[in-house]
Amino acid sequence: MTSKTAIEFKVNGESHKLEVFPMARLLDVLREQLHLTGTKEGCGEGECGACTVKLDGQIVNSCLVPVAQVNGSSITTIEGVAQGDQLHAVQQAFIDHGGAQCGICTPGMILAAVDLLERNPEPTEADIRNGLAGNLCRCTGYMKIFESVVRACQNR
């Protein structure tokens, strides 16, 4: 048995000090200790992207990150994408164009799309497909998601 260790990190701009088991998954710490349940678990093995968060500016699968590795880091979850009541253009586009059905993949899809648009404000079709290739959806058939991202680019 290991003992818990103290770590410090920022989530959506807010600093947290926590006692954690070092190998605990970031996904579980976000959901169970910080009650940020917007981040979802699909597969738990890096395949589906439902658990996507941004870690120091890059998207990662939070199911594959042991929490000891985020000590001193800065994380953005789906709860930190909107500015107060003002939804991000990608979130608004998902609502307007039916980009979400059951919603399990949606937080990950939105973070991947937001990340894509930050790196590449005018993505081609291929760029969008590539940017979302690590995110699986069982409901929409992808076309509505794809359309939402295209519209989000146009509306910004």
Place this chain on the structure above:
Amino acid sequence: MRAYVPGYQLQTPRSLADALALIGNEPGVWKPFAGGTDLMVLLEAGRLPHRNYLNIWPLSELRGIEVTETHVTLGALTTYTDVQAHEVLRSEFPMLCQAANETGGLAIQNRGTLGGNIVNASPAADSPPALLAYDAEIELVSNRGARWLPYDGFHTGYKQMTMLPDELLSRIRLPRNTASLKHYYRKVGTRKAQAIAKVCIAAIARVENAVMTDVRVALGSVAPIVLRCKQTEDAIRGKALTDDSVNQARETLMREITPIDDVRSTASYRLRVAANLLVHFLLTARS
């Protein structure tokens, strides 16, 4: 079954020297933990018997890409995203960039490292064929010192390698001799992102007056290790690229590789596809 997380130790050393001292004092007790994209999957599946890990992710000594006149040297923690962003790699080692681009999705590319890919030692890994074709060398370090060795020969059998329990993989070095060569990389899988390869080839050629003057061929998922196909290279090196010599190389390859049936594909499919890829490479090099 999910793992019992409190049963695992993940310690963060302050420096590379610190890390080497720890694994040197207790060889075999501590194993490195880099981006975790292989280890966390095993953890989650309850298939990670080893308990004590050293968090090498923050060690800046193992990061960065350095370019000299003769070599490009990559830290073991170089991620697939780092590889694709690097200008010199993109222009001189395009197969490595393509391998990185076809590894997992973006979130995996942001975390997965070349060092982890090499030491995880999957015969189906996507970057090792490119590293073999580029004549990569690797550096192993311990608190006894450092040693460079050719990457070819590092893997000695399925998940077996010549790294000692007190050693870490620190750097990967590529000789800059690829300028006028033709590069050919193909990963065959069920889909482009996330899928593990059924067969993967990385090959380079120098063709002068329709004669193959230099050739290197490496394949993944066709043997217990990622394989540099030396017999196949010998069969075609120095020869004019005719239908006959191409066919001879093809037959040599089919004897040199030993693919198996598994969940992703069958031995006969892999044999056929590997042979077709070789022929396509040779015909592309000829044209």
